């Protein structure tokens with residue numbers, strides 16, 4: 614198949630997932646055309662992969678350059694020039710409405726193709742619900758030829774928040790265990806934790822929804838009970854405030870801000886516990902990648918997190934904001950070597966349920982069905 618994938622190119626989970634999906638499909642022989650405003654961060658070269666950049670020309674009149682128009686036009690050009698069979702857009706805003714626009718433009722020439730929208734999280738739970746966007750989000754989801762959500766929780770939330778007339782297929786996110794697995798990085802661990810301190814880790818885009826301050830609060834409580842270090846990976850609007858907070862606490866010397874990292878599995882390999890205290894989280898891809906590397910997870914019990922983190926087995930889930938409970942559970946896991954190992958083993962085992970090889974065929978089956986149904990629909994109109 615020739616598939617166009619539209620995504621955010623950044624370290625955010627939706628872009629990462631879309632990139633991993635495109636790379637996995639290209640390895641299976643499909644021709645993949647990425648459309649984004651920058652080359653996606655995890656994108657590696659492969660003969661079946663093409664990358665088309667969306668450029669938005671500036672003009673003195675444009676205080677807000679019309680990205681969505683440029684995106685829709687790029688979609689039209691890429692579909693026409695490469696004879697694509699299907700467009701798969703990740704994160705509804707503004708990708709689904711741009712795809713709708715492109716499809717309608719191509720209809721005029723009889724060259725239209727179907728599009729699938731994958732809902733990832735805040736495109737529904739936070740931003741999408743806002744009345745500034747809601748009518749367009751709702752319309753373009755309904756106009757999609759198929760809709761997928763990354764968890765059952767997100768599917769239900771979408772039905773609650775919008776009047777959706779179609780079925781939403783749940784296809785969970787996946788992990789590539791060839792890349793995300795435990796490796797021996799003892800020398801690296803010794804550098805960061807020379808006295809065998811436990812290593813806690815957090816990965817996010819440091820937005821408010823991630824409640825990064827809670828990570829530091831949990832760490833402070835754990836640190837009172839055992840020698841430990843905290844690694845903070847990623848960057849975003851909250852980082853400066855969190856760094857300032859750390860400086861006011863006595864644990865500052867044991868917290869390292871590592872910024873955006875590409876080879877995250879190496880950092881996971883030396884870590885003991887992942888902390889994800891989000892206000893809302895439709896899936897928690899970073900937690901799954903951590904689990905695949907053998908790291909138990911302390912998370913909130915919000916959104917889709919209970920679908921990946923199994924209470925008392927792969928980690929624990931607490932109410933949003935309950936840092937004392939999170940710290941208690943963290944200490945329970947970390948204070949005993951054998952117990953920690955049990956949690957690590959369970960995390961690896963559970964992550965295998967989300968292995969790439971299991972999930973990619975679900976997308977391929979959906980693609981086949983959508984292309985077939987769409988061609989039948991077109992033939993019926995003619």
Ligand code: GMT
Nearest residue numbers: 625626627733734735894895896897898
């Ligand atoms: O919705 C977002 O916050 C953006 C998105 C991203 O691009 O980072 O994250 C969402 O999609 C990920 C991939 O499907 C999920 O793993 C994240 O849980 C989800 N984020 C939230 O729901 C906050």
